Amino acid sequence: MLRFLTDELQEAEDAGQRVWIIGHVPAGYDGRNPVINSPNLFYSIVQRYSPATIANIFFGHNHRDQFSLYYSYPPDKNGTFFAPGTFNTSTPLMTAWHAQSLSTLGGLNGGWRYYDVDAETFSIYDSHNFYADMSVAVDDTPVKWQFLYSARETYDPKGTWPSTAPLNATFWDRLTKTITPDILNLYNLYETRASPFTLNCSSTACQSQKICYMRSGSAYLGVECGNKAGPN
Numbered sequence: 001m002l003r004f005l006t007d008e009l010q011e012a013e014d015a016g017q018r019v020w021i022i023g024h025v026p027a028g029y030d031g032r033n034p035v036i037n038s039p040n041l042f043y044s045i046v047q048r049y050s051p052a053t054i055a056n057i058f059f060g061h062n063h064r065d066q067f068s069l070y071y072s073y074p075p076d077k078n079g080t081f082f083a084p085g086t087f088n089t090s091t092p093l094m095t096a097w098h099a100q101s102l103s104t105l106g107g108l109n110g111g112w113r114y115y116d117v118d119a120e121t122f123s124i125y126d127s128h129n130f131y132a133d134m135s136v137a138v139d140d141t142p143v144k145w146q147f148l149y150s151a152r153e154t155y156d157p158k159g160t161w162p163s164t165a166p167l168n169a170t171f172w173d174r175l176t177k178t179i180t181p182d183i184l185n186l187y188n189l190y191e192t193r194a195s196p197f198t199l200n201c202s203s204t205a206c207q208s209q210k211i212c213y214m215r216s217g218s219a220y221l222g223v224e225c226g227n228k229a230g231p232n
Contacts, residue, residue, distance in 0.1 A: 013049065067098060181202070
């Protein structure tokens with residue numbers, strides 16, 4: 001499967017094309033779902049073809065609204081290229097957007113989003129996220145979709161990121177380095193689309209772990225984040 005991916009990416013690179021990678025199980029974040037070795041190999045492929053050929057990566061599976069980052073060199077088999085819980089100082093290359101689910105499995109609100117996309121570069125300039133409050137759902141009455149948040153407005157509230165620049169890996173890397181506790185609590189709430197069952201993440205340990213997850217593009221790093229930062 002990974003050889004198929006590299007063949008497709010090389011063909012796109014040779015043709016001067018940019019592509020999106022769309023997968024199911026995320027290769028990184030908290031490390032609970034993928035096997036370990038394949039995500040490390042995937043990470044090295046992303047490193048090789050980003051950002052010139054790969055424009056964005058999209059995953060699902062977790063049912064939660066999340067993202068994870070890839071940097072200019074992948075982890076080795078021991079994951080020693082940067083210590084979980086600290087900041088990787090290599091160049092941010094690529095973002096994987098983890099889409100929220102329509103499904104309410106796990107006590108979540110239903111959710112969906114649409115993206116503002118540059119039709120030539122396939123770069124993303126914003127995501128607009130909507131949710132359905134399942135706590136007020138009645139029998140077979142259609143739920144009401146409500147606007148929840150814009151990624152650009154929420155994660156750059158002072159408008160310091162240029163309006164002409166996409167929400168690329170540099171944008172999200174900057175967020176992980178400057179995010180305030182209030183904004184991180186919003187991120188935690190938006191993961192579940194404002195579900196009343198959202199677990200609290202106000203402790204220093206939980207917030208450090210959450211930031212570490214954002215910076216984990218491989219399963220190995222996600223596991224290490226969990227081991228180092230501790231529970232909520």
